[in-house]
Amino acid sequence: xxxxxxxxxxxxxxxxxxxxxxxxAAVLGGTACSAxxxxxxxxxxxPVKAGFDYQIGGAYTPAKDVQVVSRDHTASPAQGVYNIxxxxxxxxxxxxxxxxxxxxxxxxxxKVVVDEDWDEALLDLRTADxxxxxxxxxxxxxxxxxxxxxxxxxxxxxxxxxxxxxxLSDSDAQAYIRLLSAHAHAKGLAIGQKNTSELAGQxxxxxxxxxxxxxxxxxxxxxxxxxxxxxxVIVIEYTDAGLANACDRWGGSLSIVRRDHDVVPEGExxxxxxxx
Numbered sequence: 001x002x003x004x005x006x007x008x009x010x011x012x013x014x015x016x017x018x019x020x021x022x023x024x025a026a027v028l029g030g031t032a033c034s035a036x037x038x039x040x041x042x043x044x045x046x047p048v049k050a051g052f053d054y055q056i057g058g059a060y061t062p063a064k065d066v067q068v069v070s071r072d073h074t075a076s077p078a079q080g081v082y083n084i085x086x087x088x089x090x091x092x093x094x095x096x097x098x099x100x101x102x103x104x105x106x107x108x109x110x111k112v113v114v115d116e117d118w119d120e121a122l123l124d125l126r127t128a129d130x131x132x133x134x135x136x137x138x139x140x141x142x143x144x145x146x147x148x149x150x151x152x153x154x155x156x157x158x159x160x161x162x163x164x165x166x167x168l169s170d171s172d173a174q175a176y177i178r179l180l181s182a183h184a185h186a187k188g189l190a191i192g193q194k195n196t197s198e199l200a201g202q203x204x205x206x207x208x209x210x211x212x213x214x215x216x217x218x219x220x221x222x223x224x225x226x227x228x229x230x231x232x233v234i235v236i237e238y239t240d241a242g243l244a245n246a247c248d249r250w251g252g253s254l255s256i257v258r259r260d261h262d263v264v265p266e267g268e269x270x271x272x273x274x275x276x
Contacts (some may be wrong), residue, residue, distance in 0.1 A: 053150030089155035181207030217246025
């Protein structure tokens with residue numbers, strides 16, 4: 001089950017304007033190489049102000065009002081809607097640390113740096129070599145998403161540098177996400193910025209096409225994303241108060257949904273899905 005509800009804005013939880021010029025990278029044998037500024041093939045971002053469902057905790061048949069769905073990369077896309085493929089791109093899933101070997105971030109004492117809220121080891125993005133190697137693994141998931149019919153990807157934990165004990169910088173995160181965006185665009189996929197509103201102004205330089213903003217209604221800061229992404233912002237709230245504020249302030253222009261904190265499938269205990 002994927003990790004959920006991450007946000008650099010809230011420790012307890014966790015568009016495309018089609019860019020005239022964005023970043024592209026050479027892709028050799030499925031491995032992303034260094035990106036350089038160049039025109040990219042047109043990709044299609046999620047439609048704006050569309051009915052949205054966040055299904056990263058388990059897939060189920062979307063409601064009739066849903067036009068856009070985000071699902072974990074291990075799930076198949078939904079039929080008849082725009083599909084976003086979720087990947088945990090900056091941290092290792094719990095129990096999967098062995099898959100990353102020397103690509104786990106370690107402190108000066110050799111201890112793996114962990115996001116304590118979610119028990120996830122951070123990935124080491126400090127050098128170009130390691131960023132390229134991490135990207136190669138994540139881009140293999142992206143290739144699978146593309147092959148199965150997804151239209152976009154949602155790389156989570158862009159903000160992991162804020163939990164890295166000072167070992168990672170926002171520059172490391174941006175250099176890495178440019179590898180992911182170049183590869184996604186080469187595969188015809190749009191790519192979203194997850195949270196991390198402080199870097200929204202760099203969205204075009206980083207090749208990002210839309211935003212997924214958790215709890216910006218609760219925190220009253222969805223307008224930290226809209227100057228860069230316009231109406232191409234998907235808002236996910238986890239409280240009724242957050243939903244009410246998001247709907248009141250941005251319900252006329254943005255895609256907004258309220259889900260339960262565990263994002264469980266419909267029919268399971270605790271399931272919640274509400275919209276404006």
